Amino acid sequence: MGRILKSYNYEPGKIFRGYTGKSLYINVGDLRIEEKEVTQLMKDKFIGGKGFDLYYLWKAVKPETQWNDPENEIVMSCGPLGGITQYSGTGKTLVAAISPMTDIPVDSNAGGYFGPLLKFSGWDALELQGKAEQEIVVFIDGNKGLIQIETAEGLAEDSHILAEELTRKYAEDEKDMVNVSVVSAGSAARHILYGMLNFSFYDPRRKTVRFKQAARGGLGTILLDKKIKALVVRFKGINPNLNDVADIGLINKIGVKYHKEMRDLDEKQNGMRKIGTANTILVMNKYDLLPTRNFQTGGDPEAVKISPQVFIENFLTQGIHDGCWYGCTMSCAKTADHFKLLTGPYKGECVTVDGPEYECVAGLGSNLGVFDPQAILEENFYCDTYGIDLISFATCIAFIMECYQRGQISQEDMGGLDLRFGNHEAVLELMHQMSRGEGFGPMAGLGIRKLKKVFAEKFGADPQLLQDIGMESKGLEYSEYCHKESLAQQGGFALTNKGPQHDEAWLIFMDMVNNQIPSFEEKAEALHYYPMFRTWFGLMGLCKLPWNDIVPADNHLTDIPARVPEHVQNYVDIFNGVTGMQIDKAELIRQSERVYNFQRVFNLRMGSGLRQHDKPPYRSMGPVSREEYESRQDLYDKQLREKQGLDPEKMNLDEKIAVTRKYREQQFELLTDAVYKRRGWTKQGVPTLEHLAELGMDLPEVVEVVKQYL
């Protein structure tokens, strides 16, 4: 039993039209707990969710603040639509902090129950600042109006045990366990920079705690650096109108229509209810998009061994409604139950593995040359329970493997681990080393950007090659799509605020397959609209998947089917139905633009956010190596002929690689020009004062930063 260091009683804010009107500040260093008013300015300009996170984070930090300074904050908020139960995907929590990977704000979102329960406990947002003297647990009881900070002695390290312990501890009885949600990291997050956060929800049918992750950018590393072992919220009494919405009838109506769509069409469309996002593995393989062996190629014949069917038939429990928040009929949060572990400290135990999602199978599978579903699930489990960002891990280890393959580092440099592509035993051992803080684990946990320096300085590796094959931008590892043939997606990853994560724009089909956006202006329009639209989910507390992983039966009759206009209208109507405001589709984009530009200026304030920071590695743009060129020689030769008017027959391989590179790098620069122009930024990527004024985002502190760069 933990010792109580601080108790604080409060009167829970009454929720009105999606907002409680109050946020909670906790300084874990001096144990200060304060209530703050959510102002009209915050609602007008920052809306909620990620907007509120960035608003508070800006106020908390200085330009020179480092990720492990006490003033860095972890801020979380679920947004005004968060917690409604009538529509699918309404339980996301948005988290932000200054990232140990990028040194700029990172935002990441997670399902699970924490955000909605936090709001129903009376808080639109939670700020955590300071560093505790000893490891603590922060507990919020929304029914009793009680906050307690307790010591964390005797608690387990890894999330699957820790969250279970805490859920049992704070629930009043077995039935109450569904009312408790825990945020925790895991043992590896102490030793690596890309530690992530697990957000729990209790599954009464499986009688186990399940997880979703706010995985990107090292948030779990920060949590443990603050000596916060876990956050726990408890709230009992979920009902369909806890948000006290303006028009419940409207929201019910939209929800009923959507759920019918899901029931009738999911099977024919993406099959989200059977396997979730991993349904696309073979599709990505076929379209040359499945990253394989550090993004060297876009597929492999062995991918059939990790196909959705393999997971469905052998591992994933079917026929259970698997939503990560109430009311989600897309219910894509699948599990492998009774999964027997073959390695590590829990060897021989049967566990529930949450997933695998697409990024897991592509990242821990094909990108590491691993085509063994059992190994992928085991890696998935340990990433989660150890608190490792699976995407950063996968992309980083793929980079290490290629460095090893190309003789840039030796087995000895890796502490004896034989990290060749496909060696899943070595991958798992590396994870266990991260958990124990031993061997090569902590070094591999630095992430690609820092490893490039270490490998060059310590092991004599070629810095240019490392730069070309290290799939990171801004310090964050790329998520798992081989996108060399889509210029728009190169921008979709590199011309982002936080780094190359696919939650801003996924334009590969639209660009590379449909050829719908051939000109720079059309690509730029897509790189304006989609990132803004996707940002909006982050302001609201919404999951993106129900937007376009299912579409209405008559979607093909609409003017721009890729935008799924009916679902966009649903979102506009739900926002109006919850808040009582009257926005339209154009204002929806404007709401996002305000926050998006604010985040860009925030990057500037932290010494980043310029054109030079938006550069991708060449592996993102084209073939680095001879083998890569040769793997798609017909395509690249054709492009030399058609796009550059050159005769490949008269060139040797190295010449062809060099002119291809020059051309592609130029194309990226032209794309950057077009995107900046469309976004209202200067050629250096700085939002103009006119654009900020037009958006109503010319706040004095924002203008002050921007002026330094104009």
Next chain:
Amino acid sequence: MIIVNTQEHPWHEGMTVQVLLDEKGYIFRHIIVRVNGEYVAEEDWARRMIRDGDDVVVLHLTAGG
């Protein structure tokens, strides 16, 4: 020769929408097909013939993430 998503593609006798999709390797389930601007429903892909010179759009809807 036909046009598929603005690119040329060789035409041959007996080409149906389904044959074309197979040739192109378009296995994504979430697509919309239009031939000369006219929508072709999935149940008609196997019998809807494509003629030489047709303009075919195979729209893969955005997904991912």
